[in-house]
Amino acid sequence: xxxPIVEKETLNEGTVLLRVKAPRxxxxxxxxxxxxxxxxxxxERIPLTLADWDEETITLVFQPVGKTTQDLAKMLPGGSIRxxxxxxxxxxxxxxVGTVVLxxxxxxxxxxxxxxxxxxxxxxxVVCVIGVRTKGLLxxxxxxxxxxxxxxxxxxxxxxxxxLVTDGLKRxxxxxxxxxxxxxxxxxxxxxxxxxxxxxxIPTVVSINSIMVDxxxxxxxxxxxxxxxxxxxxxxxxxxxxxxxxxxxALLVRNRMYEDEEKACRCT
Amino acid sequence: xxxxxTQDPKERISNFSEVDLxxxxxxxxxxxxxxxxxxxxxxxxxxxxxxxxxxxIRRIAAGDPDGALAVLKETNYLPGTCGRVCPQEDxxxxxxxxxxxxxxxxxxxxxxxxxxMGKHSFVKKPPIGRKVAVVGSGPAGLTCASFLAMHGVxxxxxxxxxxxxxxxxxxxxxxxxxxxxxxxxxEQLTRLGVVFEMNVLVGRTVTLDExxxxxxxxxxxxxxxxPYFLNVPGEEKTGVLTANEFxxxxxxxxxxxxxxxxxxxxxxxxxxxxxxxxxAMDAARAARRLGSQVTVAYRRTEAExxxxxxxxxxxxxxxxxxxxxxxxxxxxxxxxxSGISCQRMALGDPDASGRRRPVPVEGExxxxxxxxxxxxxxxxxxxxxLKGCDAELGKGGTVAVDxxxxxxxxxVYAGGDAVSGSSTVIMAMHDGREAAKAILARLKNHHSxxxxxx
Numbered sequence: 037x038x039x040p041i042v043e044k045e046t047l048n049e050g051t052v053l054l055r056v057k058a059p060r061x062x063x064x065x066x067x068x069x070x071x072x073x074x075x076x077x078x079x080e081r082i083p084l085t086l087a088d089w090d091e092e093t094i095t096l097v098f099q100p101v102g103k104t105t106q107d108l109a110k111m112l113p114g115g116s117i118r119x120x121x122x123x124x125x126x127x128x129x130x131x132x133v134g135t136v137v138l139x140x141x142x143x144x145x146x147x148x149x150x151x152x153x154x155x156x157x158x159x160x161x162v163v164c165v166i167g168v169r170t171k172g173l174l175x176x177x178x179x180x181x182x183x184x185x186x187x188x189x190x191x192x193x194x195x196x197x198x199x200l201v202t203d204g205l206k207r208x209x210x211x212x213x214x215x216x217x218x219x220x221x222x223x224x225x226x227x228x229x230x231x232x233x234x235x236x237x238i239p240t241v242v243s244i245n246s247i248m249v250d251x252x253x254x255x256x257x258x259x260x261x262x263x264x265x266x267x268x269x270x271x272x273x274x275x276x277x278x279x280x281x282x283x284x285x286a287l288l289v290r291n292r293m294y295e296d297e298e299k300a301c302r303c304t
Numbered sequence: 305x306x307x308x309x310t311q312d313p314k315e316r317i318s319n320f321s322e323v324d325l326x327x328x329x330x331x332x333x334x335x336x337x338x339x340x341x342x343x344x345x346x347x348x349x350x351x352x353x354x355x356x357x358x359x360x361i362r363r364i365a366a367g368d369p370d371g372a373l374a375v376l377k378e379t380n381y382l383p384g385t386c387g388r389v390c391p392q393e394d395x396x397x398x399x400x401x402x403x404x405x406x407x408x409x410x411x412x413x414x415x416x417x418x419x420x421m422g423k424h425s426f427v428k429k430p431p432i433g434r435k436v437a438v439v440g441s442g443p444a445g446l447t448c449a450s451f452l453a454m455h456g457v458x459x460x461x462x463x464x465x466x467x468x469x470x471x472x473x474x475x476x477x478x479x480x481x482x483x484x485x486x487x488x489x490x491e492q493l494t495r496l497g498v499v500f501e502m503n504v505l506v507g508r509t510v511t512l513d514e515x516x517x518x519x520x521x522x523x524x525x526x527x528x529x530x531p532y533f534l535n536v537p538g539e540e541k542t543g544v545l546t547a548n549e550f551x552x553x554x555x556x557x558x559x560x561x562x563x564x565x566x567x568x569x570x571x572x573x574x575x576x577x578x579x580x581x582x583x584a585m586d587a588a589r590a591a592r593r594l595g596s597q598v599t600v601a602y603r604r605t606e607a608e609x610x611x612x613x614x615x616x617x618x619x620x621x622x623x624x625x626x627x628x629x630x631x632x633x634x635x636x637x638x639x640x641x642s643g644i645s646c647q648r649m650a651l652g653d654p655d656a657s658g659r660r661r662p663v664p665v666e667g668e669x670x671x672x673x674x675x676x677x678x679x680x681x682x683x684x685x686x687x688x689x690l691k692g693c694d695a696e697l698g699k700g701g702t703v704a705v706d707x708x709x710x711x712x713x714x715x716v717y718a719g720g721d722a723v724s725g726s727s728t729v730i731m732a733m734h735d736g737r738e739a740a741k742a743i744l745a746r747l748k749n750h751h752s753x754x755x756x757x758x
Binding site: 079286 | 508530542553567
């Protein structure tokens with residue numbers, strides 16, 4: 037059984053959306069979860085966070101930056117993905133906490149969407165701070181409407197407020213009481229979001245997409261270094277962690293572990 | 305003892321093909337003829353699944369590998385696997401009467417010979433109109449599925465990874481347990497009508513409740529899980545990984561053929577493997593084949609190593625160094641590993657396992673320079689695979705079962721490492737078969753599926 041691609045959309049020059057038929061995954065998916073996929077027999081297994089789902093299909097949003105995502109970006113409706121395993125990871129902890137600020141940078145905007153929907157449905161006031169380098173890289177701005185108040189940040193000021201998502205977050209924090217922050221994006225972004233909320237002692241959840249092989253609690257490759265010196269695993273204990281106790285510098289080093297090999301097989 | 309042929313060590317360290325080349329017919333027959341055919345064989349009780357050892361050896365001696373395989377398959381559905389990975393020296397061969405002369409029958413290699421050379425197909429009983437889901441396709445699951453399918457049960461095996469075989473696929477390397485053997489054992493099950501579904505993680509892709517609604521019984525053989533770490537400073541450095549990750553990249557993902565295959569694997573200059581079990585030997589020998597200089601560091605002596613004697617011998621032949629009585633205390637380097645500091649140990653009094661406990665030798669520490677550390681010191685239960693399974697857990701977080709291998713949920717059985725925590729392939733097979741017997745008895749006693757669960 038393979039997983040047919042039913043829809044492909046180019047969200048912008050660097051971001052691709054695929055809708056894939058996977059009824060069993062779709063039926064059990066919850067906000068915060070991910071899948072591990074392999075596109076061909078000689079392919080690697082890579083994790084991707086779910087951006088959305090309906091009864092029959094799951095939505096994946098990715099940037100073609102590595103070997104597998106580049107190959108994936110070339111696939112078309114009618115084709116199919118060889119293996120998709122999921123939904124994996126613990127679902128996001130969704131409850132009524134008051135005002136929730138969801139911070140998404142770049143590709144992180146996509147997996148933020150199911151969280152916005154879930155937090156809204158749980159009765160929260162939801163603010164989404166989403167950020168990209170420049171207007172052309174933005175996607176799904178209208179999709180959040182009805183679920184969240186939107187603060188758009190661009191680094192070059194071409195749309196919304198000029199600045200990084202941390203600037204947007206700080207503005208929201210000045211204007212109102214924030215009860216929880218959820219950040220999804222590049223590790224550097226999540227690091228600075230966590231630093232920004234630390235002093236104000238706002239509980240901050242980050243979603244960590246680390247190096248992973250099986251995704252089912254076997255290989256120990258996805259370990260997340262914590263400042264408490266405990267070892268946790270993204271696939272078994274995560275993917276969401278308390279941003280205030282992640283050892284960001286150690287994590288950043290770990291994520292570059294296979295940099296040389298990745299370069300070797302990337303088609304440029 | 306007639307020994308089997310092996311690939312030359314100089315040659316085999318540059319390939320991943322099977323090291324042991326098995327018996328030629330004449331040698332197998334000669335070895336089989338050494339068997340005394342005891343009236344009360346001591347080897348049989350030495351086997352966890354009670355194989356009729358003199359029976360299959362007698363047929364090899366008579367030049368009948370097909371007959372030998374048929375005898376093996378009465379009790380052991382995966383002889384090609386057991387012949388390769390069982391710790392025979394602690395089981396059947398230890399109990400062999402010729403052990404008195406320090407020259408036991410080479411039972412493991414004879415089993416492998418029969419499995420590889422013999423032809424056999426299972427005889428299937430008529431369908432009994434019952435369905436069972438088997439969770440996990442490792443040794444426990446495959447054995448359970450075999451037994452049930454032969455007895456006319458419709459079996460579906462659900463596997464989370466993209467290939468069947470469990471530890472036989474992701475854990476044990478090609479040079480010791482070729483994938484072709486796993487494929488053959490799986491193929492045989494497919495011919496019995498067993499359906500394999502890949503990419504299904506029970507508890508996530510389907511829930512246990514959904515399985516219980518659809519099937520008459522469920523067997524959980526989900527295996528072990530997260531590897532242990534050393535808990536020493538520096539473990540987060542680049543170049544430190546577990547044997548599970550290292551071997552999964554190599555065996556399941558074919559990382560040793562990167563970039564033909566997409567999964568990368570680090571080829572170290574000098575790898576240090578921590579541990580003394582079969583997994584440590586597998587990792588060390590795999591690293592050797594990737595071109596690394598390899599040192600195995602173990603905190604006791606060779607006599608206490610849990611690895612099979614053959615694996616230790618093969619590792620030595622392949623030029624792997626052993627640093628014994630060495631316990632890691634710190635992994636050094638900036639962000640990348642550059643060495644591992646160890647404490648020199650000495651053997652003290654025996655511990656609970658009966659092995660002499662290693663104790664530190666005051667003031668004696670040393671550093672092994674290396675650019676890779678592979679940790680192979682065992683593993684705990686798997687929190688992911690057991691999630692969403694509401695069965696009661698026992699000590700150490702494994703699934704608790706009764707004498708019939710049934711969990712706290714009626715109709716849901718479990719066995720193998722999911723129950724034991726960490727054991728051998730043959731013990732997992734034993735569990736799978738015993739659970740299958742209990743499942744079959746239950747299915748025959750319960751006439752309605754509703755009655756099963758009320």
